[in-house]
Amino acid sequence: MLPIGLLAKQSGVKIPTIRYYESIGLLPEPVRSDGNRRLYPPDAVRRLRFIRHARELGFEIDAIRELSRLAEHPAEPCCEADRLARERLAVIEDKIARLAAQREELVRMIGDCTHGQVAECGVIDVLDDHAKCLHKEH
Amino acid sequence: MLPIGLLAKQSGVKIPTIRYYESIGLLPEPVRSDGNRRLYPPDAVRRLRFIRHARELGFEIDAIRELSRLAEHPAEPCCEADRLARERLAVIEDKIARLAAQREELVRMIGDCTHGQVAECGVIDVLDDHAKCLHKEH
DNA sequence: CCTTGCTTCTCCAGTCGCTAGAGATAGTAG
DNA sequence: CTACTATCTCTAGCGACTGGAGAAGCAAGG
Numbered sequence: 001m002l003p004i005g006l007l008a009k010q011s012g013v014k015i016p017t018i019r020y021y022e023s024i025g026l027l028p029e030p031v032r033s034d035g036n037r038r039l040y041p042p043d044a045v046r047r048l049r050f051i052r053h054a055r056e057l058g059f060e061i062d063a064i065r066e067l068s069r070l071a072e073h074p075a076e077p078c079c080e081a082d083r084l085a086r087e088r089l090a091v092i093e094d095k096i097a098r099l100a101a102q103r104e105e106l107v108r109m110i111g112d113c114t115h116g117q118v119a120e121c122g123v124i125d126v127l128d129d130h131a132k133c134l135h136k137e138h
Numbered sequence: 139m140l141p142i143g144l145l146a147k148q149s150g151v152k153i154p155t156i157r158y159y160e161s162i163g164l165l166p167e168p169v170r171s172d173g174n175r176r177l178y179p180p181d182a183v184r185r186l187r188f189i190r191h192a193r194e195l196g197f198e199i200d201a202i203r204e205l206s207r208l209a210e211h212p213a214e215p216c217c218e219a220d221r222l223a224r225e226r227l228a229v230i231e232d233k234i235a236r237l238a239a240q241r242e243e244l245v246r247m248i249g250d251c252t253h254g255q256v257a258e259c260g261v262i263d264v265l266d267d268h269a270k271c272l273h274k275e276h
Numbered sequence: 277c278c279t280t281g282c283t284t285c286t287c288c289a290g291t292c293g294c295t296a297g298a299g300a301t302a303g304t305a306g
Numbered sequence: 307c308t309a310c311t312a313t314c315t316c317t318a319g320c321g322a323c324t325g326g327a328g329a330a331g332c333a334a335g336g
Contacts, residue, residue, distance in 0.1 A: 003283080005284075014323090014324085015283095015284085016323075017323065020323060035332075036285065036331080037283085037284060037285075046266070050266055053264075056240075057243060058240055060322090061321075061322070067265060070256050070262055071265070071266060073256060074256045075255055076255065076256050077254070077256070078251060078252075078253065078255060078256045078258070078261065079253065081256065081261040081262050082251045084261075085244055085247055085261045089241065089244045089245065089248065092237050092240055095233075095237055096237050096238065096241065099196075099233055099234050099237070102194075102195050102196050103231065105195060106195060106223055106227045109223055110223050110224060110227065113216060113219070115220065116215070117214065117215060118208050118212045118215070118216045118219065119212035119213065121220070123205075123216065123222075124205065124216065126191075127188050127192050127205060128184070128188055128191075128209060141312075143311095143312060154295060155295085157314095157315095158294060158295090162293090171302090171303095173301080173302045173303070174314065175303090175314075198292085199292080277336100278336085279335090279336085280336105281333095283330100283331080283332080284331070284332095285329075285331085286327100287327090287328100288325105288326090289324100290323105290324080291321105291322100291324080293320100294319105295318100295319080295320080296317100296318085296319080296320100297317085297318085297319100298315100298316090299314100299315095300313100300315085301315100302314085303312075304309100304311080305311100306307100306309085
């Protein structure tokens with residue numbers, strides 16, 4: 001059985017975050033030692049790594065709730081996992097598209113900067129007048 | 139002089155957001171009517187559009203504080219505006235890179251899904267074992 | 277036995293940029 | 307005068323943590 005500090009080290013999830021996950025019910029409450037310290041079974045490391053990995057891929061907590069439930073039930077059909085992954089992919093592609101548009105705009109603004117006074121600055125100028133944008137909507 | 143609802147319509151910024159901007163000092167406190175309603179001068183529309191535009195490009199409030207200060211002082215050198223824009227650009231490129239890595243990983247996971255049981259699901263499988271990832275760090 | 281220093285405990289507040297709601301008042305049209 | 311709309315203030319909530327205060331447990335050294 002591991003204390004929380006060791007679990008944090010082995011899973012790569014910080015101690016307060018582990019406690020937070022417990023508080024929102026993403027992790028089950030572990031048993032406690034005589035002195036009220038949390039004690040985790042060895043496979044808690046795997047569970048937490050799973051969660052961390054899913055977070056790194058940007059899955060939201062509620063999605064991870066479902067994903068880790070599925071991971072504990074290998075016999076269930078995986079269509080739900082597939083759906084969640086596709087959903088996440090769609091969100092990512094949307095974000096990338098938005099960021100790419102922002103980047104394009106910013107590059108142009110920066111290129112228009114004369115490095116002189118604000119009055120001639122492409123950056124301030126474009127911000128001041130949306131009509132000078134490439135995209136009507138960002 | 140415009141009431142807040144009209145300002146909201148003309149600037150594209152919602153009423154509660156306008157009040158929020160005022161509360162954090164991003165917008166100056168407007169004069170009030172006899173009945174305590176906010177009344178804005180016509181150029182408040184331009185100021186708010188500027189802010190909205192900067193937000194659409196992802197600038198943080200503190201950066202916008204500085205940018206709108208600069209916009210009101212055309213004679214100042216614009217190097218600060220330039221710096222803020224470059225900083226924002228760097229953040230965007232970093233985000234895009236991260237998201238692209240996530241996307242790549244997700245596409246691969248989804249491709250590995252057998253559409254059968256969780257036990258053979260690429261999605262759950264990869265989440266479960268970080269070693270199956272393309273990138274050590276996301 | 278006592279101290280030192282590390283880990284862990286609980287609880288609460290803060291982050292960012294809004295957004296939503298409650299309940300009260302002002303202004304306008306009929 | 308009555309509806310109805312617009313606006314007012316204040317408070318709390320979102321998501322996913324993160325940090326701090328202050329107390330208590332625990333192992334090792336003297």
